[in-house]
Amino acid sequence: MTRNLTPEQQNHLATLLPQGSLITEPADCEAYATDETREHHFLPDAVARVHTVEQVSAILAYCNEQGIPVVPRGGGSGVSGGALAVNGGVILCLNHMNRVLAINHRDMTCTVEVGKITGELKAELREQNLWLPPDPGSAAWCRIGGNLAEAAAGPKSVKYGAFRNWVLNMEVVLPDGTVFWTGADVRKFASGYNLTQLILGSQGTLAVITKAVFRLITPPTEENLLRVAFPTVEAAGETICALFQAGLTPSEVEFLERDAVTIAAKAAGEPIDAAVGAYLWIGFDGNHADQLLAEAETAAHIAEAQGASETLFADTPTAMEKLCRLRKRVGTAVIEQTPFRDLDLTFPRGRLAEIVNLVKAVGREYGFESAIFGHAGDGNLHVNVLRNGLDNQTWNQSIIPGIQKIYDHTIAIGGAPSGEHGLGMVTARYQPEGARKSDHHLAFLGNALANSGILNPDKQKTFIAKMGRPK
Ligand SMILES: Cc1cc2nc3c(=O)[nH]c(=O)nc-3n(C[C@H](O)[C@H](O)[C@H](O)COP(=O)(O)OP(=O)(O)OC[C@H]3O[C@@H](n4cnc5c(N)ncnc54)[C@H](O)[C@@H]3O)c2cc1C
Secondary structure, three states, X not given: OOOOOOHHHHHXXXXXXXXXXXXXXXXXXXXXXXXXXXXXXXXOOEEEEOOOHHHHHHHHHHHHHHOOOEEEEOOOOOOOOOOOOOOOOEEEEOOOOOOEEEEEOOOOEEEEEOOOEHHHHHHHHHXXXXXXXXXXXXXXXXXXXXXXXXXXXXXXXXXXXXXHHOEEEEEEEOOOXXXXXXXXXXXXOOOOOOHHHHHOOOOOOOOEEEEEEEEOEOOOOEEEEEEEEEOOHHHHHHHHHHHHHOOOOOOEEEEEEHHHHHHHHHHHXXXXXXXXXXXXXXXXXXXXXXXXXXXXXHHHHHHHHOOOOEEEEEOOHHHHHHHOHHHHHHHHHHHHHOOEEEEEEEOOHHHHHHHHHHHHHHHHHHXXXXXXXXXHHHOEEEEEEEOOOOOHHHHHHHOHHHHHHHHHHHHHOOOEOOOOOOOOHHHHOOOHHHHHHHHHHHHHHHHHXXXXXXXXXXXXXXXXXXXXXXX
16 A cells, blocks of 8 residues: 555646646645544545546546555544545545535435535525435534445434435445446335445445435424433433333434533533433424424423423424524534543443443543433434543543443443444544454455355346446
8 A cells, every 4th residue: 555645646646637636735635634533633645626426436446556545535524533544645525526416306306416515405405395304413514425424313313314214326436446326216125235225334445425316305394392301311311211112203312411511501601400410302393283292291291200300392493492502512512622532332222321320430430521412312322531631641541441441331232332423543442342343344345245156146146137227
């Protein structure tokens, strides 16, 4: 693998792009040396700003031939270090491929290039009474390609699923420059290998995604929101289980524990209720306000039965915005306060209190503080380990076994290291269990596909012959 580009390689790469689209000056590459992990800095040798799939194909084919590392990049909002040029080489910046190519009202689909800013796409669709539900907190600057590569999600995923659940088809480019579509623009697909789902969440390790076709729905006309205060994390955790057991289908179930509340409240200039151990935000959406109100009332009764100390209700946009201010503010409040490491744990949702208590106990043992919040209805919490006053030795060495303990326990109870942020250099130093799983995944990719001639061989021919079609 080439670490630094030779002048010949730089010159050749430049010929594959429109004039001025290959950046090689270190000062200009600097903007691509970091992402939202913020701790890490890797200066790429070059940044290729591509405008067409043909350019993506040409860059990949050449880098593949020359052994030059290529790291695709969208908005750079990732928090797992996936978009960093850790091994040098070329950052493939896809942000200029940002057109909405088609909106099909009859079939309720849209086709977009992956450099489109997620929030802009959602807003443009909304103007046409169409809705793509996944709603990452970074929607204002992350890109569709990054969302697909990270299998991103958001608060609404508890009812509507993650980006994974909305993609019908993708145009992708393989490392050798081959361009193809992974499936078809249809809602059901039993016509061969599900390459769409294989490439989703693969974080730019298998292919570069260049276009995507999404299914859409019409947005709900009504919604409401409860903010419920609990004296303990246990009471909040029991409430979550009881909500679903009662047959409710909330559109969001978000969580903040005491330390996260303190940070968010300070940043938002709000007073802190000393008796609060945790908050839940429980939302409902649909087209019938009366029904949603009844669901919210049922949820409030369930929470009260579990010991909720205060329940606030809102059903207008302004009041809901005000009610969820702490939840919305917490992510940036942490960023503003201190460097942090975000453990994006996912686990069976009934184990919420166990995970929160474990993190706090490990923090006391190893000497770190944490702020925990996130998508509790999905069993997905962002455990932010806070640097605050920790010295280099403690931050980089002493607390590492503590973080490992948290990952190990999460995996031992049936969870996984990441629910939506993905694995990257940030998580690579931990998770021996996860690494073992990855070995199996690698074995699958390298071995099963290449050597599976003995498995239902006749069917394989049909599969490969009938799958998808080029566009
Ligand atoms: C304040 C804040 C809030 C956030 N909230 C959420 C949230 O609610 N939900 C959530 O899921 N995440 C959230 N994130 C994390 C992050 O925004 C997501 O992971 C997002 O999907 C990354 O998109 P991006 O365009 O910025 O990707 P990048 O950071 O540019 O890249 C991320 C990864 O995707 C790969 N990649 C990018 N584009 C392509 C492509 N076209 N083809 C192949 N690989 C590609 C990169 O190589 C890298 O591995 C948040 C981050 C911040 C800072």
